[in-house]
Amino acid sequence: MNYKIKSPEADFLFEAILQLRTMDECYKFFEDLCTVTEIKALSQRIVVAKMLSDKRVYSDIVKQTGASTATISRVNRSLEYGCDAYPMIFSRMEESKANQE
Secondary structure (H helix, E strand, O other): OOOOOOOHHHHHHHHHHHOOOOHHHHHHHHHHHOOHHHHHHHHHHHHHHHHHHOOOOHHHHHHHHOOOHHHHHHHHHHHHHOOOHHHHHHHHHHHHHHHHO
16 A cells, blocks of 8 residues: 555545445546546546556557556556556456456
8 A cells, every 4th residue: 555645535535435336426426526637637547557458559558548658657657566456456347347248
């Protein structure tokens, strides 16, 4: 865990996020919480992370997402040296998708 972000306020935020049950609730909550630009930036980062996890090359990622190479590098650094949350989430998403089929 990154103790740089650990705080009662962050705990409160994450507890709130854990209460969301549907995609529609997520859209409503994040639209109230974040600006459109912030949501787009977060969305872009997770798409970049998935593409990097799928071994896509930077030029393809730039072309498809419009992300800068600096953003791609930062996301790649998180994948390489971060808390392993991206692989955990992607695995759970794949499991969930498989269970729905």
